[in-house]
Amino acid sequence: MGLNICFGFLSAIVGISIIASKAIAAPISYSDLQAMMYLNHYGYMNETSSKSSSLIDYGSLTIAIKDFQRFAGLNETGVIDNETITMMEMPRCGVKDKVGHSNSARRKRYALQGSKWRVSNLTYRISKYPSRIKDHLKVDKEIENAFKIWSDATSLNFLPKKSGRVHIDVMFEMGEHGDGDPFDGPGKTLAHAFFPQYGGDAHFDDEEKWSIGSYFGTNIFQVAAHEFGHSLGLSHSDVKQALMAPFYRGYDPNYKLDEDDMLAIQALYGTRTDEGKGSTKLDAEEDHTSASHPDTNDAPDLCQDSTIDAVTKTENGKTYVFKDEL
Numbered sequence: 332m333g334l335n336i337c338f339g340f341l342s343a344i345v346g347i348s349i350i351a352s353k354a355i356a357a358p359i360s361y362s363d364l365q366a367m368m369y370l371n372h373y374g375y376m377n378e379t380s381s382k383s384s385s386l387i388d389y390g391s392l393t394i395a396i397k398d399f400q401r402f403a404g405l406n407e408t409g410v411i412d413n414e415t416i417t418m419m420e421m422p423r424c425g426v427k428d429k430v431g432h433s434n435s436a437r438r439k440r441y442a443l444q445g446s447k448w449r450v451s452n453l454t455y456r457i458s459k460y461p462s463r464i465k466d467h468l469k470v471d472k473e474i475e476n477a478f479k480i481w482s483d484a485t486s487l488n489f490l491p492k493k494s495g496r497v498h499i500d501v502m503f504e505m506g507e508h509g510d511g512d513p514f515d516g517p518g519k520t521l522a523h524a525f526f527p528q529y530g531g532d533a534h535f536d537d538e539e540k541w542s543i544g545s546y547f548g549t550n551i552f553q554v555a556a557h558e559f560g561h562s563l564g565l566s567h568s569d570v571k572q573a574l575m576a577p578f579y580r581g582y583d584p585n586y587k588l589d590e591d592d593m594l595a596i597q598a599l600y601g602t603r604t605d606e607g608k609g610s611t612k613l614d615a616e617e618d619h620t621s622a623s624h625p626d627t628n629d630a631p632d633l634c635q636d637s638t639i640d641a642v643t644k645t646e647n648g649k650t651y652v653f654k655d656e657l
């Protein structure tokens with residue numbers, strides 16, 4: 332039961348109460364209401380714009396709409412037009428588009444959440460398989476390939492583990508599943524994942540028609556590759572062709588990292604050229620910490636806890652090791 336501030340569940344509730352009070356003053360269209368819920372859920376409405384007394388701050392709403400349109404590569408009209416509704420109805424990842432400080436003036440590029448793993452050998456397990464797919468070995472292969480897309484580009488290694496604690500737990504879940512961010516049935520939200528400081532786990536909506544190597548249904552490998560980007564510390568990118576863009580674009584037999592994804596993941600973990608050892612400054616700083624907590628099988632349980640291997644670097648250059656699941 333990790334922290335789930337990345338999902339904006341509370342801000343969505345705040346949004347509903349504002350819409351209700353506004354509805355007394357003037358009718359609000361169905362699409363405006365849906366759009367406001369969407370913008371709240373994905374982090375486009377900030378605290379001040381969603382808490383402003385009893386009136387909708389239409390200025391803030393317009394800014395939020397434009398912000399979404401810019402992020403999604405649409406015309407920045409500031410109104411909920413058909414193009415915007417279509418984009419909002421696309422199946423997508425459940426993680427917020429805006430994490431931490433928003434900087435709407437920045438160039439189109441990747442975004443880092445702010446935490447990363449301090450070890451390069453990460454373990455994972457599929458603890459709940461998709462209920463519609465009986466061949467678990469095929470699912471194993473899809474998940475393995477999704478991790479490989481990131482290990483090919485970095486110093487990271489991903490090791491499947493059948494028992495004991497793992498860093499990244501992979502689960503196909505239905506509806507409410509214990510983290511306050513319930514899945515919504517077929518379509519819309521496909522999956523979500525926790526950033527390293529919140530444990531790195533990845534959840535997939537089991538009510539989707541998950542498929543493997545097919546134009547029918549929703550491709551497991553593609554969605555998993557995207558979610559593992561979050562598990563490793565990447566936020567959503569506003570580069571349309573990036574793997575870390577939030578929208579599901581349909582089955583792509585040649586799915587691979589975009590240049591933008593490559594720059595993002597290498598900014599955190601370095602490249603693969605130095606024989607699997609991280610080369611970023613942050614890794615060097617962490618070396619002595621890792622050495623004092625050797626990852627061996629007879630280490631106390633505390634050292635086996637996956638969340639203790641996550642580290643966050645703040646803007647003032649300080650490094651924090653996270654421990655949030657005790």
Ligand SMILES: [Ca+2]
Nearest residue numbers: 516518520536
């Ligand atoms: Ca869904």
Ligand SMILES: [Ca+2]
Nearest residue numbers: 498530532637
């Ligand atoms: Ca975890």
Ligand SMILES: [Zn+2]
Nearest residue numbers: 424425426577
């Ligand atoms: Zn995502």
Ligand SMILES: [Zn+2]
Nearest residue numbers: 508510512534
């Ligand atoms: Zn979940």
